[in-house]
Amino acid sequence: MKILSGKREEIVYSFILTKKENMQSIVCSAYSRFLDNPLSFEVQLDIQYSPVVEITRRPTELKLILICNPSGNPANYTLGDWEHWSEFREHIQNLEGTPDGTLTFLKSFNRLHETDGIYKCKASNGIYGTNGHLYQIGTALVYNKVPPIFVIANKPIKFGCYGQKMNLTVLLYNKYGTIQTTISKLSEPLYTETRQAMIKTQDISHDVNVTVSGIKRTFQLTLDKTEDFTDYTKKACNEMGCNELTVKITCANCPEPPTNVSVIPFDRNLAVSWCPGYNGGFPQTFSVEYQAENEEIWKLSGPVIDNREIRMSKILYDITPNTRYYVRICGLNYTDITFNEAPTMQDAVIHGSVDRTIYSEIDFMADPVAPLSSSESECDENDEDDILFMHM
Structure with a gap:
């Protein structure tokens, strides 16, 4: 410029x-x-x-x-x-x-x-x-660089049914190298079919529940002996070392139906009694449901906790005289099952991931008569509601 x-x-x-x-x-x-x-x-x-x-x-x-x-x-x-x-x-x-x-x-x-x-x-x-x-x-x-970790999402107790196969699943966190897993029952190694998949799971980090990428290993077991319901130890190793997890397999079956059901009618209440069946390996409770012949809604009374007595009972109140009623007893042994009432109904709706409901049902007239009892029963295995009808 x-x-x-x-x-x-x-x-x-x-x-x-x-x-x-x-x-x-x-x-x-x-x-x-x-x-x-x-x-x-x-x-x-x-x-x-x-x-x-x-x-x-x-x-x-x-x-x-x-x-x-x-x-x-x-x-x-x-x-x-x-x-x-x-x-x-x-x-x-x-x-x-x-x-x-x-x-x-x-x-x-x-x-x-x-x-x-x-x-x-x-x-x-x-x-x-x-x-x-x-x-x-x-x-x-x-x-x-640490050995494989069994994450907190693993459960210490698993449930299986006698005479059936079950998949025993473990969840692992591993960020170093490949892993090898083994399973043993009472210190004796088992050689069984194993599957693996990559998943997202949950674990605890500094007291905070977080999502981690994990490995799911599934072992297939056959539970055909009483001795199969015991402790199983899974061992997972990589180049840095090993960790172990012990899981207890418990027998999980439906409760047996209540037996020897009897009803004593009074003027405005009913005395219902029954003998509890085997609880299927879980603590069980009973609920008594009753319905008037001219009604569509079942009324619920309970729950009654199984106290391991030979015979249990429940009093039903607000009974209308000279009315025919149906009564059924429900045995539950799954802790996650709850009873909810629908907004416009009074009947009990059973919710749960597993249906372990057994009913014993009888019908009678609410008149002062001799006690009713039953010792014989029959069950339709195809009945999806698992209702056991008691013939009087």
């Missing part, structure tokens, strides 16, 4: 600043035939920008050390708390590091897998980033 003699002009140089230009120099020079040497002016660029945050890992024999490394201008940083997240981005905990950005874990071999996950370090130098945030975040995914 030429400037005429005796004139004053400004020379403007425009460019977009980037981090690469930081601490570089820009020189402006003027040349004239009247000057022995050109005139020049040098400016060193000091470009300020928010930090880029990286996390480095430094493992030792006894410790795991994470280091937060921010890089920005100016180079004086304020560090926030570390954050620990699961691999599926569920928050686990906040951790306080040292002022220089170091986070240290002592290696407790039994719980080292709980330190797995995503770690976030926050740093600021007072300059807002292009994302509009004052604090910039660096992340690192950490996995430790």
Whole structure:
């Protein structure tokens, strides 16, 4: 650009600043035939920008050390708390590091897998980033070399039926190498069909329930002897070692129908009694349901807890004289079954993942007559409601 003699002009140089230009120099020079040497002016660029945050890992024999490394201008940083997240981005905990950005874990071999996950370090130098945030975040995914872990989602007791096959499933967490699994019954190894699948499951990390990627191993067992209902030990190993889990298999069957059902009618109540059947291996309760002949709704009375007495009883109130009633006794042995009332009805609706309901049903006239009893019964195996009709 030429400037005429005796004139004053400004020379403007425009460019977009980037981090690469930081601490570089820009020189402006003027040349004239009247000057022995050109005139020049040098400016060193000091470009300020928010930090880029990286996390480095430094493992030792006894410790795991994470280091937060921010890089920005100016180079004086304020560090926030570390954050620990699961691999599926569920928050686990906040951790306080040292002022220089170091986070240290002592290696407790039994719980080292709980330190797995995503770690976030926050740093600021007072300059807002292009994302509009004052604090910039660096992340690192950490996995430790530990033996396979049986996650908390495994249940210590499984239920099977005598004379049938069952699938015994275990859930494992493993992030290092391949695993080998074995199963034994009373210390004797079993050789059975095994299947494997990759799944998402639940485990506990620092007292927080989180989602983890896991391995499901399924062993097929045949329960055809009484001795098969016992403890089974699963062992899982990788290059770092082994862990074991013992599961107890318990016989789970439907309760047997109540027997020797009898009813004694009074003026406005009924005395119902019965002998409990075998509870199928679970604590059971009974409910007495009754229905007037001219009604469509069953009324529910109970529950009555099985107290292991030879004979049990229940009084039914608000009975209309000279009315024919149907009475049935329901035995339940599944703890997750509950009774709910539909909004416009009074009948009992049984909910549960397994139907272990056995009914004994009789009908009678609510007149003061001799006690009714029954010792014979028949059951239609195809009746999906499992109703056992007692013939009087």
